Amino acid sequence: MSPLSPITASEQAQPVADRSQVGPRTLRLPLDPLLTLAVIGLAVCSVVTLGAATRDLVPGQPSYYVDRQLTYLIVGSLLMVALSRLDYARLRPLKSGIYGLLIFTILAVLALGHAARGSQRAINLPFFSFQASELGKVLLTLALAALVVDRARRLRDRDTTALVMLAALVPAMFVIAQPDLGSGLVYVVIALTLLFVAGTSWKHLAGLFALGAVALTFVLVAAPAVGVHVLKPYQVQRLTAFLHPTTNAQKEGYQQEESKIAIGSGQKTGRGVNASQSKLGYVPENHTDFIFAAVGEQYGFVGAALVLALYGLLIWRALRILTMSKDLFGSLVAAGVAAMLMFQVFVNVGMTIGIMPITGVTLPLMSYGGSSVITTLLAIGLLQSIYIQARASQALKGRVLR
Amino acid sequence: MSAIEPAGRRDGRIPVSPQLALRVAILGGLAMAMFAIIFFRLWFLQVLSGEQYVQQANANRARDLPIAAPRGEILDREGQPLVASRTTNAVQIVPSALPPAGSKRRLLYRRLGAVLGMTAPHIQALVVKGRTALPYAPVTIKTDAGRGALTVLAERQSEFPGVTQQPVSIRAYPYGEMAAQVLGYVGQVSEPELKLHAFDGVKQGTVVGQEGLEYYYDRYLRGRPGIQRVEVNASGYPVPSTLALTVPKAGYSLKVTLDRGLQTEGEKALLEGIEQARAGGKPADAGAFVALDPRNGQMLAMGSSPTFDPNKFAKPLTESEYAALEGKAGASGEAAPAPLTDRAVNGTYPTGSTFKPITAMGTLEAGVINPTEGLGAGQCIHVSTEQFCNAGKADYGPVGLVEALKVSSDTYFFEAGELANSHGNIIQREAHKLGVGQQTGVDLPSEITGLVPDRAWRAKVAQEELSCERRRHVSSCGISDGRPWSVGDNMHLAVGQGDLLTSPLQMAVAYSTLANAFTNGGDGWVVRPHLGMEIDASQGRLVQSLSFPAQRHVHLNDSDLNLVMQGIHEAASQPGGTSADVWAGWNQSQHPVYGKTGTAEHAGKEDQSWYICYLPDPKRPIVLAVTVEQGGFGAETAAPIARLLAAQWFGQAKKFVAGSSHTF
Structure with missing residues (x-):
């Protein structure tokens, strides 16, 4: 690994170069090159796939989605670079404010958000619709990491585990109520991963899983049986449809079945211009949640493998940065980001290939959408910051005491 | 995945705590397992069963629309046509291009009805029926609307979204009522007729003989419809494409003994x-x-x-028109002799x-x-x-x-x-x-x-x-x-x-x-x-001489x-x-x-x-x-x-x- 080599390509390189000439010495430390490479690679894949899949989606504007996605990627990258320049540790004392912002934005969406496709997930700003639950993933990661660090000495207490889980479940419940089941699940996964990485006892973790199993049974089986529908019926149907796709190919299983046909028909090298499934609208949401189906159909196994390899690189770097971090806060933030990426990639790709339920989780960086793209780039900005700070503390002190 | 760094690296960082190393290793292992699952599944879908999914995808997008075959003529014993085919424009509705259901669509039906002399509910019923029969095909509303109506529709296309004109071939009887009962008439094949042996291989929507010679010699006259394969999107709307086309085979003409x-x-x-x-x-x-x-x-x-004038049957008849042809009693009392009955034979x-x-x-x-x-x-x-x-x-x-x-x-x-x-x-x-x-x-x-x-x-x-x-x-x-x-x-x-x-x-x-x-x-x-x-055959080539021994x-x-x-x-x-x-x-x-x-x-x-x-x-x-x-x-x-x-x-x-x- 040679992280000191300068970055040459991409839009991120420019501001870095500018600042490196005028800024103080500490800022000259460059971004993690492999992490940056993965981000650029995925951004390119996203734009190329969208370009082909959405050409006929808006009549007369073949580049409608590509133009917007490019804008989101550039804005997100700028934010990522900006965040990487910031010492993430400065965010730790702001945990109450961050958590408050999280709850506030989510409630604001619930209160003001307009109904888009039967859901209230976004606030329409003049230039783009803001999906608070996406940004919430980063906010929650920061707030929970700070909370865990504060109680680092009482990690084995049951109270700590309960407090952390409660702090995650409150926004998760609000988000699920929007209804955005996918993001809610991401919150829970982030909390569990933070506890896991921080060193919560196995007993507590086992207890949490048992509780989760009981809750799931209650929500899916027991409550509907007595007439209480915690999840909306369509959510339950989506969640269970993948278990028996062919029996309801016209209803809930339709998306998934068509998505499987799209990916399968891509074969080894893809159908290219003949990709009828994603071009003619047989795969709904082929530019957002089901973009992996468009990748699989157009570029085949080769294209899908390339995208997955880039995610592999991304997740590996996240875990690597976790271990590099100069402090526990950095490790936990990296763990949260890694958990978020892993969960979203696995659940989203699994959904398009028919092994996971449809939960409305986006594919980080690939799926079209400003909130998702910018949130993911912010999270990666945090990873970059942790990386830079770790490198800086090594360079300055030679040794880092943990 | 090398999430855990071996201790004592050259950059001099202290090794991570064993507990953290273990847990990160578990996370890494989880990630590896997840990628393995995804790769195996992708291999199965794309490489092992790809062929089958390609077929499914093609079946998804390609639809076969029948192209009506020109119906054969009926000629007198000198070879002059008694029944010919005439090309006119049929008014059709492309359901997927209609305005959304509601007041806008109802207004369109009313306006179209006014032009064609039909009622809005009738048009709506035709559209609903047509969509059930062939979900992706345009629905024919009126076959022979008359020049005036066609001109209005063509000139004011923007006022009639989803309404198109399609050239169709309809039956023409140059001599009007002459030998009407003998020649018979044609109409779209009906549900019960499809089950008859005489209509083996006839597809729904095909125009077949319903009476007289048109019925008796239908298998020769009707020809074989062609097939236009169209690419349709998920909502069933055809998209421009160049797929295989089977040319329709025109029906044979029938020469009869009539002088x-x-x-x-x-x-x-x-x-x-x-x-x-x-x-x-x-x-x-x-x-x-x-x-x-x-x-x-x-x-x-x-x-x-x-x-009767068989030209009437070239377009759909109203119920009362048909009742009159069958000689059923109208509102005004006694039944009249039925024009449809061929008294020479029946x-x-x-x-x-x-x-x-x-x-x-x-x-x-x-x-x-x-x-x-x-x-x-x-x-x-x-x-x-x-x-x-x-x-x-x-x-x-x-x-x-x-x-x-x-x-x-x-x-x-x-x-x-x-x-x-x-x-x-x-x-x-x-x-x-x-x-x-x-x-x-x-x-x-x-x-x-x-x-x-x-x-x-x-x-x-x-x-x-x-x-x-x-x-x-x-x-x-x-x-x-x-x-x-x-x-x-x-x-x-x-x-x-x-x-x-x-x-x-x-x-x-x-x-x-x-x-x-x-x-x-x-x-x-x-x-x-x-x-x-x-x-x-079409160029007068003899296909078969019909013989009727005593x-x-x-x-x-x-x-x-x-x-x-x-x-x-x-x-x-x-x-x-x-x-x-x-x-x-x-x-x-x-x-x-x-x-x-x-x-x-x-x-x-x-x-x-x-x-x-x-x-x-x-x-x-x-x-x-x-x-x-x-x-x-x-x-x-x-x-x-x-x-x-x-x-x-x-x-x-x-x-x-x-x-x-x-x-x-």
Whole structure:
């Protein structure tokens, strides 16, 4: 690994170069090159796939989605670079404010958000619709990491585990109520991963899983049986449809079945211009949640493998940065980001290939959408910051005491 | 995945705590497992089952739309089209391009309805029906909307979103009502028809023959539709694409035996006869004629009145229009004669005296009568309490067979019928032998069987009546009065009355049999009347010559037959003959006429006028059968029509000459 080599390509390189000439010495430390490479690679894949899949989606504007996605990627990258320049540790004392912002934005969406496709997930700003639950993933990661660090000495207490889980479940419940089941699940996964990485006892973790199993049974089986529908019926149907796709190919299983046909028909090298499934609208949401189906159909196994390899690189770097971090806060933030990426990639790709339920989780960086793209780039900005700070503390002190 | 750094690295960082290392390793392991699962699944989907998914994807996007095949023409015997195809623009709706359901769409339907003269609910019903039948295809709203409506729609396209025009081929009948019942009409194949053997391989929405020759020869005329494969998106809207196209195969054309000149003249003459009868105070509400080549059964002309314009069927009919064609009672009382019925083939009538030659042949051949013996003296014949009289109580005195046919003596044939009764079914057997009371095998979708009443039939209907009464506990079912066969039944049959039921076509066949035997020394044949002649490909190339061999050969006693023929020839040519004055001025030496008048009585109605004749010719002999319901005596209405037809056929001066004979 040679992280000191300068970055040459991409839009991120420019501001870095500018600042490196005028800024103080500490800022000259460059971004993690492999992490940056993965981000650029995925951004390119996203734009190329969208370009082909959405050409006929808006009549007369073949580049409608590509133009917007490019804008989101550039804005997100700028934010990522900006965040990487910031010492993430400065965010730790702001945990109450961050958590408050999280709850506030989510409630604001619930209160003001307009109904888009039967859901209230976004606030329409003049230039783009803001999906608070996406940004919430980063906010929650920061707030929970700070909370865990504060109680680092009482990690084995049951109270700590309960407090952390409660702090995650409150926004998760609000988000699920929007209804955005996918993001809610991401919150829970982030909390569990933070506890896991921080060193919560196995007993507590086992207890949490048992509780989760009981809750799931209650929500899916027991409550509907007595007439209480915690999840909306369509959510339950989506969640269970993948278990028996062919029996309801016209209803809930339709998306998934068509998505499987799209990916399968891509074969080894893809159908290219003949990709009828994603071009003619047989795969709904082929530019957002089901973009992996468009990748699989157009570029085949080769294209899908390339995208997955880039995610592999991304997740590996996240875990690597976790271990590099100069402090526990950095490790936990990296763990949260890694958990978020892993969960979203696995659940989203699994959904398009028919092994996971449809939960409305986006594919980080690939799926079209400003909130998702910018949130993911912010999270990666945090990873970059942790990386830079770790490198800086090594360079300055030679040794880092943990 | 190298998430855990080995301790003691050269950059001098302290190793991470063992607990963190373990947990990060678990996270890394989880990530590896997840990627492994995804890769295996992708391999399975894309590499192992990719082929199958490609097929599914192609099945998803490609839809087959039928392209209608041009229907073959129907040509007359000279090769001139009687039925052709015409191209017009059909107004169609592309459901996926319609404005969203609601007020906008309702407004569109209303506006479109105003242009096309249809109601909005009707249009909506058509769209709903069409979408269920072929979900991705445009729905045809009106086939022949007329130039004005098409222009409006074309000029103001933006006001009619989703409404398009599609060139379609529809049936055209250049001669309008001519031979309408014979030619038949076409329509979209119906649900029950699809199950019929005759429509094997026909796809829903195909236009097929529904009646007449269009129906009977449909398998030749309809051709084979082509297939346009279109690429459709998930909402079923076709997208521009270049997929395989199967060119439709045009239907073959059918050449028929009809002679257009004779057909036109026949219909004109029939109308003229009907008008004359009406001028004479008769209702004369329906009629029919058949012109047959007696040698081979070719139908030279066939008409039925009232008639209809088959062009009406080129576009959908309203319910009331159809009811009128079927002769169903409208709001204004009594049912009118049905224009759709081909009376020449499906009319069931007693024939009056035109049946007498058959009675004569039967009784002569059985030896029941002696041709020279005088019979039928007096005005009436008395059998038990019943009396059987001549028309107008005429008294011809005792006459021989030839004279009896010439003057159409009823008393003669009543006696012959009385004599024949004790010998069993002599007349009935003769009628069947010559072709009456059985289907002729004509190449049309339906024909009546008819009835020549005999003992067995009367016993059968009496039994049916009895069991019906028992079953339904009523005093009478109206099938029969339950009485047994009587000599009176046979006497009525002998003069073509009573329960006899036959059609002009069957009578024409019977006379053809007589004519064939007459020209061949007693060896005749019962022809199979037919219209089809040839099946031709589009450029007139012969595909198949249609052959209709005679139904059977019959032998008639030559000398008996000569007497019968002499009788009906004298009837049409000698003074005192029933139709002699009708043929006044006709060159009998060039074209001798063998003709018999008939006047069938119907209870409570004006008499039915009949005339059947045979005109021999070495090249173009002809048998004509004409009837006019409620047209009066045979000589006054039917016979003049037959003369007009004969004049047309042999190129003679046409003259409507009403006869004066008031005989049955």
